[in-house]
Amino acid sequence: MTESPTLTVRLGKIAHGGHTVARHEGRVIFVRHGIPGELVNVRLTDSAPEAKFWRADVTEVLEASEHRVPHFWDAADALKHRDPVGGAEFGHMRLEYQRELKSQVAAEQLTRLGGLKAEDYNFPAVQGVKGSADGLGWRTRMSYSVDAQGNLAMSAFRSNELISISQMPLAHPAIEATGLYSVDYSGIERVEAAVSSQDDRTVLILLAEARDGAAAKVAKQFPEGVNVASFSQHGGSAADGKGSLQTLAGSAHLIEKVLGEKFRITGEGFWQVHREAASLLSSRVIELTEPAAGEQIADLYAGAGLFSVPLAKAVGTGGRVFSIEGAPGTHADAKKNLRDYSQATVIRGRVERVLRQVAHDATLDAVVLDPPRTGLEKQVAAELASSGVSRICYVSCDPAAFARDTARLMGRGYELDHLEIHDLYPHTHHMESIGLFVRR
Structure with missing residues (x-):
């Protein structure tokens, strides 16, 4: 070598x-x-x-x-390992300084990709969120690979080489307490672990099988009280609807509670990762969007209905909320979570196609959207502009995608009226932006 x-x-x-x-x-x-x-x-x-x-x-x-500062996680420390594992690339800096750097990145992206001028905008500083002062233990969702020896593993940046791990300090303490690092995962391709952010006693381990029958043997190694489910179709996921879940112990879903409302999340169905994220984002989106009784609002990339539920409550039975999601498994959760709201219409399909039809049939007053990390497709931005909707609340986990989409929306007649950025990913370079766009 x-x-x-x-x-x-x-x-x-x-x-x-x-x-x-x-x-x-x-x-x-x-x-x-x-x-x-x-x-x-x-x-x-x-x-x-x-x-x-x-x-x-x-x-x-x-x-x-x-x-x-000394890195909090040995496996991710580049000064100790030639190929440190990813997932904590800012762990060698003071937490306050991490946020200063993220603020600089956000401003640079908004200027370079978003076309905004610093003299015209007061770019916000990245805000910390409540939780542990050291920024550890916040991840309620974890994804692991499995190495050839059956150990949980992660990879280095831009590498396919797996490195076995015995802890992950960013993971919620309840996940770490399951003993998942001492389990033999032979025959398993990957392992997902999740804990309810409202109930630390409820942990779900999801096993994606590489070999039929392997999950049943692995499940027996977990202590009583840990929920275990398997996904048997190689290369798929429970959330994308290309396979099915099998409950091996307890339940295959978690119950989350946000702003007094309960949400069912099955298997790998999408949910915010930080233990405080769902409550924070939901409250801020509603406050910025200002949904009123009788309004018609579309919630794009709606997931399990985190924003759709409070929006439906706000518009009342005289209004309508269109909850639009593409993933079949997550869509099924949304249908359950919104079943008590007759004013909510839950639709599965590609966002740009469904939005076009919804905007044709209804006069939208507002749109809320929380797209994947890659942001909006050009066609979605075009459909938003064509709809004539007066206000758009955009939640983004990538500052570059958000900045690019800011330029797209502003080029189609919208102004960025408000922006705030939250540090929902301590010790990493990631951040969460919430922008309110209003039509000129």
Whole structure:
């Protein structure tokens, strides 16, 4: 194995994706595990001569930033491991400084991709959320791979090589307490773990089988009280409707409670990851959207109905809420969660097609949307503009996608009236934005 080249560089500004920017002989290098201003030795991980830029990992800190702290998770520490696992790439920085860097990234994306001018907008700082002061134990949803020895594993950044792990400090304590790291997962392709953010006693382990019958043997290794289910179709998921769940112990779904309402979430069905996210986002979306009695509102990429339920309550029986979701399994949860609201219509299908039909049949007063990380498709933005809806509340987990879509919406007659950003992913480069767009 050829040893990767090493360089000594001074790290520059933060960039989207968890990197700092360095330069060497005119070449741009995106460096992980560093802090702006540090002098470091780096190992080049991608240095093809024809590449527009190179990639590297910090291996040694020669001049440390005042914001550097010991990494809280050994497996993710680049100073200790050649290939640290992903999922905690900001764990070597003070939590407050992480948010400063995220604020810089958001502003840069809104300027460069969104076309906004700093002098015209007061870009918001990233806000912390309530919870543990150290930013640990917030993940209520975890996804693991399984290595050849049957151990839970994760991979390094941009790598397919699996690294076995014995803990994950960002995971909710109730998940860690199940003893899942001591289980032999032979015959299992991946493992999903989830805990109800309202009931720490309710944990669900979902096993995706690589070999028929393996899940039943694995389930017996968990202590009593842990819910275990299997998904037998290789390569699919319970949420996408291409297979079916089998309950092995307890139940195959969790019950979440948000703002006094209960939500059923089956298997891998989508739910917000941070233990405080569902309540925070739901309350902020309703406050910003200001749904009124009798209004007609579409909730796009609605998932299990997190926003659809409070919207339906707000518009009352004289209004209508169209809850639109593409994934069959999650759509089924939404139907259950909204069954008591006659004013709610739950529709499964591609968002741009369903939106076009809904906008043709109804005069929409507002739209709420929480798309995947990739953001809106061009056609969805076009359909929103064609609908003439006066206000759009947009929830996004990716600042680049949000900035690009801001430009698309503003180019179609909308203004960004309000923006706030929340640190729902401590110790990672991710952030959650909520924007309110109003029609000019």
